[in-house]
Amino acid sequence: MNVTARQRFGWGLANVIVVLIAAIPVLWLVSLSFKDPSTLTDGSFYPHKWTTANYRGIFNQPLFTHALVNSIGIAIISTILGVVLGAMAAYAIARLDFSGKRLLVASALLIAMFPAISLVNPMFNLWRTLGIFDTWIGLIIPYMTFSLPLSIYTLSAFFREIPWELERAAALDGATPMQAFRRVIIPLAAPGVFTTAILVFLFCWNDSVFAISLTSTNNARTVPAAIAFFTGASQFQQPTGSIAAAAVIITIPVIVVVMLFQRRIVAGLTAGAVKG
Amino acid sequence: MRLPFGSPRLGAVADAGVQVGQPPRRRMLTERQRAERKLAWMLCAPAVFVMALVAIYPIVYAIYLSFQRYDLRFPDDKTWIGVSNYTTILSSTSLWWQAFGVTVLITVVSVVIELILGMAAAMIMHRAIFGRGVVRTAVLLPYGIVTVVAAFSWQYAWTPGTGYLISWFGSSDSAPLTHQWQAIPIIILAEVWKTTPFMALLLLAGLSLVPEELLRAAKVDGATAWQRFWRVMVPVMKPAILVALLFRTLDAFRIFDNIYILTQGSQNTRSVSILDYDQLFTALNLGVGSAMSVLIFLFTALIAFGYIKGFGAAAPGQDVRGVR
Numbered sequence: 001m002n003v004t005a006r007q008r009f010g011w012g013l014a015n016v017i018v019v020l021i022a023a024i025p026v027l028w029l030v031s032l033s034f035k036d037p038s039t040l041t042d043g044s045f046y047p048h049k050w051t052t053a054n055y056r057g058i059f060n061q062p063l064f065t066h067a068l069v070n071s072i073g074i075a076i077i078s079t080i081l082g083v084v085l086g087a088m089a090a091y092a093i094a095r096l097d098f099s100g101k102r103l104l105v106a107s108a109l110l111i112a113m114f115p116a117i118s119l120v121n122p123m124f125n126l127w128r129t130l131g132i133f134d135t136w137i138g139l140i141i142p143y144m145t146f147s148l149p150l151s152i153y154t155l156s157a158f159f160r161e162i163p164w165e166l167e168r169a170a171a172l173d174g175a176t177p178m179q180a181f182r183r184v185i186i187p188l189a190a191p192g193v194f195t196t197a198i199l200v201f202l203f204c205w206n207d208s209v210f211a212i213s214l215t216s217t218n219n220a221r222t223v224p225a226a227i228a229f230f231t232g233a234s235q236f237q238q239p240t241g242s243i244a245a246a247a248v249i250i251t252i253p254v255i256v257v258v259m260l261f262q263r264r265i266v267a268g269l270t271a272g273a274v275k276g
Numbered sequence: 277m278r279l280p281f282g283s284p285r286l287g288a289v290a291d292a293g294v295q296v297g298q299p300p301r302r303r304m305l306t307e308r309q310r311a312e313r314k315l316a317w318m319l320c321a322p323a324v325f326v327m328a329l330v331a332i333y334p335i336v337y338a339i340y341l342s343f344q345r346y347d348l349r350f351p352d353d354k355t356w357i358g359v360s361n362y363t364t365i366l367s368s369t370s371l372w373w374q375a376f377g378v379t380v381l382i383t384v385v386s387v388v389i390e391l392i393l394g395m396a397a398a399m400i401m402h403r404a405i406f407g408r409g410v411v412r413t414a415v416l417l418p419y420g421i422v423t424v425v426a427a428f429s430w431q432y433a434w435t436p437g438t439g440y441l442i443s444w445f446g447s448s449d450s451a452p453l454t455h456q457w458q459a460i461p462i463i464i465l466a467e468v469w470k471t472t473p474f475m476a477l478l479l480l481a482g483l484s485l486v487p488e489e490l491l492r493a494a495k496v497d498g499a500t501a502w503q504r505f506w507r508v509m510v511p512v513m514k515p516a517i518l519v520a521l522l523f524r525t526l527d528a529f530r531i532f533d534n535i536y537i538l539t540q541g542s543q544n545t546r547s548v549s550i551l552d553y554d555q556l557f558t559a560l561n562l563g564v565g566s567a568m569s570v571l572i573f574l575f576t577a578l579i580a581f582g583y584i585k586g587f588g589a590a591a592p593g594q595d596v597r598g599v600r
Contacts, residue, residue: 243428
């Protein structure tokens with residue numbers, strides 16, 4: 001498509017506006033994290049007196065450094081498991097005929113809808129009985145479970161838009177259904193798969209309800225839960241600066257993940273795949 | 277494919293697959309169907325197993341508690357009281373229905389705004405001319421900020437003396453978060469800023485499914501940009517739109533973190549989840565709290581049902597071998 005100079009300018013301007021809207025509140029957090037405690041409450045958007053004390057403060061606390069490792073490990077494992085299990089089920093739902101499908105789709109959604117705050121109490125008791133309270137696995141299990149409905153729904157919405165002919169063509173060329181799934185459908189479904197992966201990762205990364213209720217020590221406590229236990233750079237200060245600094249640090253992995261994954265969300269993967 | 281400009285080649289192949297009535301082919305097909313069913317269940321089994329194992333017990337337990345008088349301050353007083361927790365909740369206009377009204381208001385307004393902004397943002401991310409990765413990452417950034425921290429930064433920004441927004445937009449002596457009709461728009465703003473990227477990302481992935489040649493063909497046929505949007509893009513994106521709307525509405529209806537940090541539910545800004553949290557964790561009244569959870573659950577189920585009926589064949593699990 002030909003893009004005229006005016007259109008180019010219009011899109012460029014739209015890009016800038018969108019980026020600004022998204023970024024300003026984030027920059028506010030960055031600014032808070034660099035403000036010297038004496039100027040923290042001056043209401044200015046920019047720090048007038050800079051300090052890195054907040055960052056040095058949080059990296060000296062095992063509370064934060066352990067939480068960071070826990071967050072990264074738990075989110076990555078939960079995302080991989082959630083997306084793989086979700087992709088398998090979504091493929092069946094989008095492509096195959098079987099009884100009980102509607103029941104499965106409906107009950108997956110029902111599970112996603114139940115308010116998490118009323119589930120943590122029985123889970124707390126059950127987790128302690130099973131001995132997985134305050135462990136990685138104890139958080140990976142609920143994250144995987146409660147993100148499965150979202151991944152099943154998203155993935156099946158994308159799987160069904162992939163041209164049927166390709167699967168049949170693969171079958172004609174001697175591929176088994178499993179091969180057709182892995183070699184043909186998954187690459188074509190990449191935009192959906194990576195979209196889902198981003199959403200599931202952020203779900204695990206941001207959760208505070210399960211993280212607070214199902215952990216008690218640095219053993220498995222993730223950053224959103226650890227923030228609640230923050231103190232200031234010194235014991236007598238408000239933890240505002242530390243919280244802002246922690247928020248900035250834990251946003252960096254998010255940027256990395258999104259940067260890596262978004263490249264796969266592109267149009268035209270199926271263009272010209274089916275020639276009539 | 278349910279496209280208005282449906283390509284004939286897709287239809288022809290699909291039709292051949294759908295016509296399954298002929299007797300000579302039936303045996304072979306049932307065998308294939310059986311294999312297909314087996315494969316389907318093998319693929320679904322792990323997900324079903326995990327969901328059943330983890331979710332069923334806490335959900336059933338919460339439902340069971342909702343029929344009990346169970347107050348953690350008087351644990352010995354635990355008895356079966358039927359639906360009386362529910363009647364207590366539903367007859368309290370000042371608490372439940374007030375919170376319900378606030379929740380519905382926040383949900384409707386923020387989801388509508390998010391759908392429009394999300395669609396616009398998805399278009400921009402899709403067509404970004406320079407720095408595509410940077411634009412996409414920036415747009416998705418708000419969703420990546422931990423919710424409680426984002427809410428906290430909004431709260432700080434709107435508090436007189438500490439925040440930039442109050443010095444940009446407010447007068448020095450006003451504290452918008454302490455007035456209901458100013459606090460609710462601020463809550464909606466925080467919610468929209470935080471979760472529009474969720475919508476935008478799902479819609480972006482939906483956009484990537486729209487065949488470029490179809491858009492070009494429509495353009496050649498003289499369709500305006502507006503027609504191309506409604507007649508070509510929206511129909512292909514319908515499943516993605518459904519998923520985005522569905523999960524956003526369900527989440528918005530259960531809004532908790534933002535309100536909890538911004539106003540603590542004061543000035544009648546409580547949502548139903550805030551009310552539920554107060555019952556479960558502050559009042560320690562597990563019976564009433566669980567009943568509220570079940571009610572929230574029932575209302576979200578109603579919303580989900582409405583969406584799935586409304587979208588018909590675009591819903592997951594429908595129309596497998598349908599009119600493609």
